[in-house]
Amino acid sequence: xxxxxxxxxxxxxxxxxxxxxxxxxxxxxxxxxxxxxxxxxxxxxxxxxxxxxxxxxxxxxxxxxxxxxxxxxxxxxxxxxxxxxxxxxxxxxxxxxxxxxxxxxxxxxxxxxxxxxxxxxxxxxxxxxxxxxxxxxxxxxxxxxxxxxxxxxxxxxxxxxxxxxxxxxxxxxxxxxxxxxxxxxxxxxxxxxxxxxxxxxxxxxxxxxxxxxxxxxxxxxxxxxxxxxxxxxxxxxxxxxxxxxxxxxxxxxxxxxxxxxxxxxxxxxxxxxxxxxxxxxxxxxxxxxxxxxxxxxxxxxxxxxxxxxxxxxxxxxxxxxxxxxxxxxxxxxxxxxxxxxxxxxxxxxxxxxxxxxxxxxxxxxxxxxxxxxxxxxxxxxxxxxxxxxxxxxxxxxxxxxxxxxxxxxxxxxxxxxxxxxxxxxxxxxxxxxxxxxxxxxxxxxxxxxxxxxxxxxxxxx
Amino acid sequence: xxxxxxxxxxxxxxxxxxxxxxxxxxxxxxxxxxxxxxxxxxxxxxxxxxxxxxxxxxxxxxxxxxxxxxxxxxxxxxxxxxxxxxxxxxxxxxxxxxxxxxxxxxxxxxxxxxxxxxxxxxxxxxxxxxxxxxxxxxxxxxxxxxxxxxxxxxxxxxxxxxxxxxxxxxxxxxxxxxxxxxxxxxxxxxxxxxxxxxxxxxxxxxxxxxxxxxxxxxxxxxxxxxxxxxxxxxxxxxxxxxxxxxxxxxxxxxxxxxxxxxxxxxxxxxxxxxxxxxxxxxxxxxxxxxxxxxxxxxxxxxxxxxxxxxxxxxxxxxxxxxxxxxxxxxxxxxxxxxxxxxxxxxxxxxxxxxxxxxxxxxxxxxxxxxxxxxxxxxxxxxxxxxxxxxxxxxxxxxxxxxxxxxxxxxxxxxx
Numbered sequence: 001x002x003x004x005x006x007x008x009x010x011x012x013x014x015x016x017x018x019x020x021x022x023x024x025x026x027x028x029x030x031x032x033x034x035x036x037x038x039x040x041x042x043x044x045x046x047x048x049x050x051x052x053x054x055x056x057x058x059x060x061x062x063x064x065x066x067x068x069x070x071x072x073x074x075x076x077x078x079x080x081x082x083x084x085x086x087x088x089x090x091x092x093x094x095x096x097x098x099x100x101x102x103x104x105x106x107x108x109x110x111x112x113x114x115x116x117x118x119x120x121x122x123x124x125x126x127x128x129x130x131x132x133x134x135x136x137x138x139x140x141x142x143x144x145x146x147x148x149x150x151x152x153x154x155x156x157x158x159x160x161x162x163x164x165x166x167x168x169x170x171x172x173x174x175x176x177x178x179x180x181x182x183x184x185x186x187x188x189x190x191x192x193x194x195x196x197x198x199x200x201x202x203x204x205x206x207x208x209x210x211x212x213x214x215x216x217x218x219x220x221x222x223x224x225x226x227x228x229x230x231x232x233x234x235x236x237x238x239x240x241x242x243x244x245x246x247x248x249x250x251x252x253x254x255x256x257x258x259x260x261x262x263x264x265x266x267x268x269x270x271x272x273x274x275x276x277x278x279x280x281x282x283x284x285x286x287x288x289x290x291x292x293x294x295x296x297x298x299x300x301x302x303x304x305x306x307x308x309x310x311x312x313x314x315x316x317x318x319x320x321x322x323x324x325x326x327x328x329x330x331x332x333x334x335x336x337x338x339x340x341x342x343x344x345x346x347x348x349x350x351x352x353x354x355x356x357x358x359x360x361x362x363x364x365x366x367x368x369x370x371x372x373x374x375x376x377x378x379x380x381x382x383x384x385x386x387x388x389x390x391x392x393x394x395x396x397x398x399x400x401x402x403x404x405x406x407x408x409x410x411x412x413x414x415x416x417x418x419x420x421x422x423x424x425x426x427x428x429x430x431x432x433x434x435x436x437x438x439x440x441x442x443x444x445x446x447x448x449x450x451x452x453x454x455x456x457x458x459x460x461x
Numbered sequence: 462x463x464x465x466x467x468x469x470x471x472x473x474x475x476x477x478x479x480x481x482x483x484x485x486x487x488x489x490x491x492x493x494x495x496x497x498x499x500x501x502x503x504x505x506x507x508x509x510x511x512x513x514x515x516x517x518x519x520x521x522x523x524x525x526x527x528x529x530x531x532x533x534x535x536x537x538x539x540x541x542x543x544x545x546x547x548x549x550x551x552x553x554x555x556x557x558x559x560x561x562x563x564x565x566x567x568x569x570x571x572x573x574x575x576x577x578x579x580x581x582x583x584x585x586x587x588x589x590x591x592x593x594x595x596x597x598x599x600x601x602x603x604x605x606x607x608x609x610x611x612x613x614x615x616x617x618x619x620x621x622x623x624x625x626x627x628x629x630x631x632x633x634x635x636x637x638x639x640x641x642x643x644x645x646x647x648x649x650x651x652x653x654x655x656x657x658x659x660x661x662x663x664x665x666x667x668x669x670x671x672x673x674x675x676x677x678x679x680x681x682x683x684x685x686x687x688x689x690x691x692x693x694x695x696x697x698x699x700x701x702x703x704x705x706x707x708x709x710x711x712x713x714x715x716x717x718x719x720x721x722x723x724x725x726x727x728x729x730x731x732x733x734x735x736x737x738x739x740x741x742x743x744x745x746x747x748x749x750x751x752x753x754x755x756x757x758x759x760x761x762x763x764x765x766x767x768x769x770x771x772x773x774x775x776x777x778x779x780x781x782x783x784x785x786x787x788x789x790x791x792x793x794x795x796x797x798x799x800x801x802x803x804x805x806x807x808x809x810x811x812x813x814x815x816x817x818x819x820x821x822x823x824x825x826x827x828x829x830x831x832x833x834x835x836x837x838x839x840x841x842x843x844x845x846x847x848x849x850x851x852x853x854x855x856x857x858x859x860x861x862x863x864x865x866x867x868x869x870x871x872x873x874x875x876x
Binding site for chain 1: 500547554563564565566567590595596598600602604620634635636661663665682691693741742755760763769785809810811812825827832863864867868869
């Protein structure tokens with residue numbers, strides 16, 4: 001409310017033109033004769049003047065408010081994007097789009113439209129000369145996932161780690177090498193990423209040359225990464241379906257203390273609802289000995305853990321841990337699949353009937369026989385293998401028979417490395433750039449890839 | 462006028478927030494921190510959740526006893542060892558349990574009030590070469606000891622006789638049920654008293670039937686004939702029949718383990734043999750006439766049930782030709798199941814046990830992403846004889862986090 005000061009009219013009369021007739025004799029006015037004109041107070045005068053100036057700009061208040069809000073949103077979203085990219089992008093780029101280093105470049109395949117073969121590789125990385133940074137891990141699990149989106153066919157082929165293969169790159173070092181050693185021998189480079197890309201690329205080439213199976217992509221996991229992620233989530237709460245026993249579980253994660261020369265350990269998990277830490281969860285999804293349900297039983301357990309990971313990953317405190325989870329995986333999970341290709345794979349998985357997945361392992365007695373060379377190698381039974389390759393991969397097979405080498409071949413040591421095109425491997429820094437900004441579904445897809453590669457179960461996707 | 466309203470509004474908001482804070486905190490006031498776990502405080506409901514006697518359980522693999530008269534001061538009975546499955550003897554003097562190591566376990570016991578554990582049987586072993594096959598381990602597991610009524614013998618689960626190949630030709634790693642005298646315990650002296658079916662982990666939850674020292678109950682785990690579905694049943698068995706059979710038929714015992722129907726078992730199912738039907742973890746009432754047990758309803762629900770125990774289905778002292786496996790006997794044993802009463806349902810339930818006076822039960826439930834011990838009153842309608850849980854009496858006794866309460870370890874309730 002404006003306060004008006006009554007300001008006496010100037011005793012000096014307003015100068016008005018007066019006619020001769022209107023002229024009055026000049027005399028001082030009495031105080032009550034002085035006309036008063038209500039004028040605004042000084043501050044109000046300023047407001048009055050400002051109001052006058054503002055009204056000339058013609059910007060309504062609502063528009064000004066909207067401009068402010070939009071500006072704030074722009075600043076916040078830009079900051080959030082910068083934070084997100086800074087926090088997640090580099091790690092996700094370390095995990096995805098890591099092109100395998102191979103002899104020849106193959107055309108890219110799209111899991112949504114064409115037959116795609118992906119090799120899933122799992123390595124022990126517990127530090128017994130096999131940590132990803134300073135050691136040379138073996139590939140204990142080698143599973144080839146083949147997807148034909150036109151027929152909805154999905155097959156999963158396991159190649160036993162002890163399968164003897166022909167590897168021209170390293171044959172002069174030790175004839176009679178196993179396929180897990182192929183991966184190890186090619187684990188070379190200046191960085192962990194280069195080593196993994198080199199090893200993955202080489203084993204992809206060896207599979208192709210030994211069996212005639214074209215491998216389009218790879219995904220590799222160091223098992224310690226799985227343990228870290230579960231522990232970062234605070235563990236998982238699971239209803240263990242039945243007691244788990246295993247006298248020959250691979251002792252390939254955790255500390256070296258208490259390990260034996262055979263590299264095995266024993267497991268007993270009691271049944272019922274309970275809390276599992278990362279190590280125990282890994283045992284739960286991997287163990288398969290002494291379970292009459294075999295791979296089917298293991299698949300059911302893997303599905304349990306995956307469901308629980310998904311649920312716990314969506315909890316509010318877990319979302320806050322997402323950067324740390326990705327950091328835990330950095331150096332322990334790697335694939336040449338881009339984010340888009342990973343999303344395609346997840347999309348294909350939605351339409352797959354898991355009960356119709358064709359699972360096979362090239363194990364004795366049908367597909368392999370033991371070579372008595374003291375190394376526990378298996379030799380492929382090529383006729384049976386070729387028939388199966390043709391059926392599973394719709395490809396022209398080419399199985400290379402294996403000889404029995406009489407002399408005990410030395411195990412590969414870190415020093416016994418082939419300098420196979422070192423220039424090409426060490427200097428190769430080409431990776432597939434991240435094909436788009438990170439989307440909300442990418443982190444869950446990465447977790448699915450982790451479980452797929454760890455468990456060897458397509459149900460994980 | 463509007464100037465005066467603003468301070469009043471702020472004052473009202475403060476009052477409301479304080480009131481709300483008070484409401485929120487009042488629900489936790491009855492929980493008092495009594496010790497520390499790996500992931501935070503271990504709290505006990507000291508004001509409510511009343512009970513008589515002593516509850517034994519493990520936290521972070523340490524054995525604790527909680528006295529109903531002094532809930533604020535649980536006593537830690539073990540330190541530095543990984544303990545599971547405490548069991549107090551009927552005379553209250555001893556407590557048996559297992560000690561876990563990386564590749565084996567020990568069966569041990571000590572005074573119920575605490576002390577130095579005495580190892581009854583050690584499961585320590587090593588890997589031995591096995592030709593071109595994977596090496597064989599001589600180590601053993603032990604689990605879930607339970608006492609004979611005489612407080613001098615213990616029954617327990619173990620893989621002591623793995624590789625035992627009578628009638629079968631396969632690796633048997635599944636845990637079976639044994640009995641040993643604590644005064645002269647050794648692996649060699651342990652007697653097998655119940656067999657497991659191959660390939661699904663073996664037996665669990667063994668206990669003598671109170672008032673019937675010749676009867677045992679346990680959960681039998683096995684796959685169905687397609688090897689894809691679980692078929693988990695509660696079994697009642699004569700405690701002496703296997704040893705009697707071995708004594709009578711040393712060269713070719715009638716009963717032996719195997720896979721699916723290849724084995725021959727003297728146990729009598731109290732729950733149906735249906736694929737994907739899972740009834741488990743039975744616990745006898747103090748008088749031995751009822752059991753509470755659990756059933757998996759689906760992937761996210763479990764229920765607790767109560768049913769009466771059939772009599773005369775494991776043996777007949779007046780009939781030497783009694784066959785527990787006869788169709789008529791099996792049918793008789795299943796009758797109470799059809800009249801079982803559902804007591805409660807939750808996402809996860811496990812390890813139910815009765816109070817010594819039969820008025821309460823303790824069980825492990827899952828709430829706020831944590832497993833904890835709960836109590837509830839169980840009542841019997843004098844007119845109908847039916848049992849039910851007093852819903853209002855359900856109280857969370859412990860409050861822990863992230864697995865500090867060992868849900869895989871069977872607790873024990875002593876007077």
